[in-house]
Amino acid sequence: MRMIHGGVHNHGALPGDRGRFALLDGCLVVFLAGLAIALRGIHLSEQSVWYDEYITIRFADAPSLIACLREQLQWDWHMVPVYHIFEYYAYQWSSGSVMAVRGLSVLFAAGSAIVIYLLGRRLYGAWAGAVAGALFAMSPFHIFHGQEIRPYSLVTLLAMLSVYCFVRATAGDGKRWWVLHTAANLALLWTHLLAAIILAPLGLYLLLFSMRRWRRVFFWGLAHVFFLMFIAIWIHSLQGGMDSPKAPPPPFKALWGDWFHRDPVYLHWVFGSLPLDKTPEEIGSLVHRILMVQPRYENVLAWSFAAACAILLIGSFAQCRMAGTFLSNGRPPPSFHPALLLLLLFSMPSAILFALTWATRLELFQARFSAYSSPALYLMAGGFVANLGAWLFPARPGSFIAHSIRAMAAAGIVALMGVQTVLGVGLPIRQGYLAAARTLRAEKHETEKLVAHGLYTQWLLAYNLGEPPIPAIETHGFDGLCQATDALLQSEEPFWVALTAVPPHCPSPPDMSGLAERYAAYLTERGARFDMRRFLGMQNVHLFHVTAFRVPS
Structure with a gap:
């Protein structure tokens, strides 16, 4: 023994x-x-x-x-x-x-x-x-x-x-x-x-x-x-x-x-x-x-x-x-x-x-x-x-x-x-960015513009997209996102928005709390028709595809 x-x-x-x-x-x-x-x-x-x-x-x-x-x-x-x-x-x-x-x-x-x-x-x-x-x-x-x-x-x-x-x-x-x-x-x-x-x-x-x-x-x-x-x-x-x-x-x-x-x-x-x-x-x-x-x-x-x-x-x-x-x-x-x-x-x-x-x-x-x-x-x-x-x-x-x-x-x-x-x-712990990137590769038309909001989204979405890169308009702060959105709405061309957010009941990080809901409300107020998809994880990635417009006053 x-x-x-x-x-x-x-x-x-x-x-x-x-x-x-x-x-x-x-x-x-x-x-x-x-x-x-x-x-x-x-x-x-x-x-x-x-x-x-x-x-x-x-x-x-x-x-x-x-x-x-x-x-x-x-x-x-x-x-x-x-x-x-x-x-x-x-x-x-x-x-x-x-x-x-x-x-x-x-x-x-x-x-x-x-x-x-x-x-x-x-x-x-x-x-x-x-x-x-x-x-x-x-x-x-x-x-x-x-x-x-x-x-x-x-x-x-x-x-x-x-x-x-x-x-x-x-x-x-x-x-x-x-x-x-x-x-x-x-x-x-x-x-x-x-x-x-x-x-x-x-x-x-x-x-x-x-x-x-x-x-x-x-x-x-x-x-x-x-x-x-x-x-x-x-x-x-x-x-x-x-x-x-x-x-x-x-x-x-x-x-x-x-x-x-x-x-x-x-x-x-x-x-x-x-x-x-x-x-x-x-x-x-x-x-x-x-x-x-x-x-x-x-x-x-x-x-x-x-x-x-x-x-x-x-x-x-x-x-x-x-x-x-x-x-x-x-x-x-x-x-x-x-x-x-x-x-x-x-x-x-x-x-x-x-x-x-x-x-x-x-x-x-x-x-x-x-x-x-x-x-x-x-x-x-x-x-x-x-x-x-x-x-x-x-x-x-x-x-x-x-x-x-x-x-x-x-x-x-x-x-x-x-x-x-x-x-x-x-549970999808860290799967959101790659899933969002694959969706963009499969569905985004080459003439449609992409807005990437926030450093996390810009860096991580770009890396997970791989080659060839997809050009993106980079925005910071909710006001900056709204300004870029208004400019694209006036062009009356379909576009995509990618952002990283957590639900409103999650207070941290504060700049991401309820961000997707606020942006969806903003698009609705502007009379835009859009499709929103979320990819769950430790921080949720949201893709907005805006396809119909009412020119903002």
Whole structure:
């Protein structure tokens, strides 16, 4: 029987002999990677390049990698170069394919699902790895980033590789694991500046449990201080992009939300911008029905995660107390280490970003900046499932009934995540600009003029239109839009207007709130006949096709 951390039996392993277990491992790895790829592949070709992606990919056609990185610094100073190197060559080698660049994030996510399974198997057995890997693959938060032209999917993969190598190294599996762990951290630091926060829980864990091997702690700290010095030099050399607006301090309840309500966070962006008169045809009948009960299932999922974490910690503590080993020689025994390590990895990054936001008033408390921490929550849920049979049936932890209990617990928490998954793949989160661009390509006559209102619409519609470009009249402010409209109405020629808006019940951003409704009222007042189409997402894109006129007085 496999041992974990120097002597704790793995009761969470699935039944079977050594050969069958190895085969089952392979099947689970293939299944989890396939699930991650399949869920991220849904609607992948329909994803619009939206603002965050636009400032990432707009320089990928630069004549050289150095030129690409230099331009990036002016727009996205906290994005250090590792991801942009992958992005640049994927874009160049695929002859400018946006899908190829998105495919990078899909592959990184599949790799993360595999590493999460291996990490869970190492800590608590195959049940833990399978549950954690499935939760990661199904999480709408990670599906969003697994389709995105941004570095967060790569950040998660490198962080999971770092933690896996760290677990192997601290278990005494050889110096090569320390080397691999350090290399993963080096790549991680040069993928996103705020990923350096992962060093805090790892360093604290070493201080708590490895002080007797002080050289290990010293050289680990020395290596990472050396890495951070170069990061500091990089930041000091930046010339632009760092003047961020001050953010109000987040409420303390936001920390609970970042810990346990992270998976549907991008769904909430869409919920706020969905029109009140949305129809099942626009979002799908199944999605429409689930949308009505989503808050209830989200709360049950959050409390299930919280309960699983608490029970795992209490159960591990109780096992050690019953064995008479807890805090022997002033330290928890090895069997308690996995739960504490995962707790630190899960809770500390969000807490540090929360504190930094309060201290600096910069918008650092963002879920994506600690995207790598939520797999630790999934691993704790997996650890709860893996240990459940042993806690309930200590004399027969590997029995059929013990595995049946684990299977029911796993099915329950995976089903709760599945409700969020259906919304994550069914709702149009960032599909509006590309859908609007395709409509213009298909229906706009070459003699008809196009008005693009606002910077978001102008930049993103132009990029999603691709080549050849469609000339557009650019307007800013509602008065500017009305003036351009009056001039076109006087010409008595059909024309199109594209604008980005959110419904009137959504107050932010204020310049987009109710914009489509105000413009429709303006056209009606002018006696114009028009057709309006909306393309839903985090911000809704509206196309107005004006076809009949009354010359304004």
